Amino acid sequence: MIEINAISKAFDNVQAVKEVSLQVDEGELFGFIGPDGAGKTTLFRMLNSLIVPDAGSISLFGLDPVKQYKKVRQIIGYMPGKFSLYTDLSIEENLSFFATVFGTTIEENYHLIEDIYKQIEPFKKRLAGQLSGGMKQKLALSCALIHKPKLLLLDEPTTGVDAVSRREFWDMLKALKSKGITIVVSTPYMDEASLCDRVALMQNGKVHAVEKPQVIVDQFMGNIFAVKSNNNYKSLLQLRTWEHCKNVYPFGESLHYLDHRSKVSEKEIENFLLEKELAEVEVALVTPDIEDCFIAFTQTETD
Amino acid sequence: MEKEKVIIVKDLVKKFGNFIANDHLNFHVDKGEIFGFLGANGAGKTTAMRILCGLSKPSSGLVEVAGFNVKTNAEDVKKRIGYMSQKFSLFEDLTIWENMRFFSTVYGMSRSNFKARGQLLLQKLNLFDERNRLVSTLSLGWKQKLAFTVAILHEPSIVFLDEPTGGVDPITRRQFWEMIYEAADDGITVFVTTHYMDEAEYCNRVTIMVDGRIDALDTPSELKKQFKAESMNEVFLSLAR
Numbered sequence: 089m090i091e092i093n094a095i096s097k098a099f100d101n102v103q104a105v106k107e108v109s110l111q112v113d114e115g116e117l118f119g120f121i122g123p124d125g126a127g128k129t130t131l132f133r134m135l136n137s138l139i140v141p142d143a144g145s146i147s148l149f150g151l152d153p154v155k156q157y158k159k160v161r162q163i164i165g166y167m168p169g170k171f172s173l174y175t176d177l178s179i180e181e182n183l184s185f186f187a188t189v190f191g192t193t194i195e196e197n198y199h200l201i202e203d204i205y206k207q208i209e210p211f212k213k214r215l216a217g218q219l220s221g222g223m224k225q226k227l228a229l230s231c232a233l234i235h236k237p238k239l240l241l242l243d244e245p246t247t248g249v250d251a252v253s254r255r256e257f258w259d260m261l262k263a264l265k266s267k268g269i270t271i272v273v274s275t276p277y278m279d280e281a282s283l284c285d286r287v288a289l290m291q292n293g294k295v296h297a298v299e300k301p302q303v304i305v306d307q308f309m310g311n312i313f314a315v316k317s318n319n320n321y322k323s324l325l326q327l328r329t330w331e332h333c334k335n336v337y338p339f340g341e342s343l344h345y346l347d348h349r350s351k352v353s354e355k356e357i358e359n360f361l362l363e364k365e366l367a368e369v370e371v372a373l374v375t376p377d378i379e380d381c382f383i384a385f386t387q388t389e390t391d
Numbered sequence: 392m393e394k395e396k397v398i399i400v401k402d403l404v405k406k407f408g409n410f411i412a413n414d415h416l417n418f419h420v421d422k423g424e425i426f427g428f429l430g431a432n433g434a435g436k437t438t439a440m441r442i443l444c445g446l447s448k449p450s451s452g453l454v455e456v457a458g459f460n461v462k463t464n465a466e467d468v469k470k471r472i473g474y475m476s477q478k479f480s481l482f483e484d485l486t487i488w489e490n491m492r493f494f495s496t497v498y499g500m501s502r503s504n505f506k507a508r509g510q511l512l513l514q515k516l517n518l519f520d521e522r523n524r525l526v527s528t529l530s531l532g533w534k535q536k537l538a539f540t541v542a543i544l545h546e547p548s549i550v551f552l553d554e555p556t557g558g559v560d561p562i563t564r565r566q567f568w569e570m571i572y573e574a575a576d577d578g579i580t581v582f583v584t585t586h587y588m589d590e591a592e593y594c595n596r597v598t599i600m601v602d603g604r605i606d607a608l609d610t611p612s613e614l615k616k617q618f619k620a621e622s623m624n625e626v627f628l629s630l631a632r
Contacts, residue, residue, distance in 0.1 A: 220432060341611050
């Protein structure tokens, strides 16, 4: 189990992580969801023993990353956000290098990486610097796994990767989880939240909520209306001037509108827009998305 | 009434040796439209976009951008477009105003025209009083909004955006899309390339490229209907997988 107890970290005047506390259970697929600059990478680097927190403590399966960093490094597999393998070594050489550093061999733990590695094995003589984004990602994951870690720390593994490779990557994580590996992953993409067992929503160094993704959505207060018209931009400007408007923002092909009143009908919203000379108005009550929850969390914060 | 077309692509083919990067592409983009150009890594998006920007010539076919043929009038095309990439945006060690002045010169704007337009755009962003701040001191969200402003400074017919909102927080992302809507409302055509399908949901129409071909072209809601999908991500996966 991972226990994070009120850890903070500042760089010069920037408070990158502010008193974060949470627990991750053994065997869990846990996600840190937050935009660039939220503090995800700083938090990961404190977990993996690369930097020391200013305050607070961490326990990784009973080990302290500050005092027992050598032991911690044996039990974790870390995949940094930036591709960090040797670009002038081949696929096979990179993998064999990491196996040797951790005192093991490719053969010994091949069963663990087989599903992933066999997809790039036909190209094993190719230099790592010449691989596509998806292939680099598979190699990096293989290298992070080759010493059979108890915990995998993946910092933004899907950033810059296309939708197909992203989906494949999450399928791989599910397979690894079923082998008993605890996985902690960070991502700026809200839609990946639903693929985790539990998530922590993070912004400006703080964690807003730690929950199952479905629970975060269920706990959303208030109704959200999806509003479409012949001119969404004009609807947006009009709704914003309405006295009842709590919040309105673009959301894909429609707008998401929240009203101050506890009871308001679709028809009332539609009529308001029709009066403002908009046409083809469609209003529908929708279930909030994790992005709506994120917006609500961060706005109550600034209020 | 027929809408004015600002991009016309007919039977565009681009070959590199025997490799066909763009295989008979056909589409057009209307004035003021927000057009999404999607595809996996290696599908041929970048190749097509370089041709549209006048940086590369088609092997065959007709491509007209802002009324000019990219093969014969590439320089005229370049003057009428703006470009914003997620990676390179602005000079960190110049101030906001210096960055804007630099790009205005690149696009050949007159001094007086730049002053008026620059002031107007910065006032809209509430950044005019901050104009002497170094860009390096701005947050990522502000940098992106400023980069977009710089890309439309010279009032281009079309602005090309490459993965404009990848990685930003949901609130900044929405402020950014509002700026895009406003520009489109002013008649600037917006051409968005991305491989993030949630960005695609914001476009009026989207194309999906697979292996050098355009496999789908419609509004996001029509595509979702057609593929019986909940999201653009599912549409994309059923095409590209």
